[in-house]
Amino acid sequence: MEWILLFFFLPFVLTMMFFNWLEEKLxxxxxxxxxxxxxxxxxxxxxxxxxxxxxxxLKYFPKSSKAYFHRSKANYMLKNYFSALYDIEQSISFDNTVGEAYVIKGKVLYQLKEYDKAFLEFDKADWYFRSENPETLRWRGMARYCIGQIENAINDFNRAVDLGDEDASYILRTKFEYLKKKY
Structure with missing residues (x-):
């Protein structure tokens, strides 16, 4: 009896999976x-x-992670941090493989002074970029500095400088005065 039920149910499930995959690709x-x-x-x-x-x-494509991602960048630049946070979380919920999304989320959390959460997001971004993105390393260093991990922050800044980030070099040269004034 179970085999007959499986025989009729399995093609239905496989067809639904195929059409869901096809819809996502389209x-x-x-x-x-x-x-x-x-x-x-x-x-x-x-x-x-x-x-x-x-x-x-987004009215026409409510599941578009790219549209949410770009709208979060626009909201971030307009200093609409809570809207940017909502948009980037929506983007990540639809596609969690974009390292840049974690950078934007970390920047938003950093601006909201949630440094420990920002550090975690920058750490995720660094994992996606395989420690090859100097901006991610600089922002993670800034978050680490704010939560009291000074030595690790210096290591992140030095790695960012090795990758050519001049902002990280400036932060190190000024002994973090830039971070104390700006943020």
Missing amino acids: FNFRDREKLGEGERLLHESKFVEAQAFFTEK
Whole structure:
């Protein structure tokens, strides 16, 4: 009896899995085709227009991780930190393999003065970038400095400098005065 039930149920399940996979691939293809204008607006520092653009796109593609990601960047630049946090969490929930998303989330948490959570996000980003992204290392060092891990922060800054990050070099030269004044 179970075999008969399995015989009829298994093709149904496999068909549903195939169509879900196909729908996801089509959404990703359409997203790439239609988000270029918003990315251009972000690149030109037209953050209000970019935010409106991605909000409009999310009406049609509510599961687009790229649209949420880019809207979070626009919100971050507009200092709408809670909106940026919501958007980046939505983006990560749809696609958690983008290291840059963890960097944005860490920056937002850093601006909200949640340094321990920001450190964890920068650490995730560093794992995705395999310690090859100087910006991630610098921001993780800044978060480590704020939670009292001075020696580890210095190591992160030195690794960022080795990768060519001039901002990390400046922070080290000024003995963290830049961090005390700015943040």
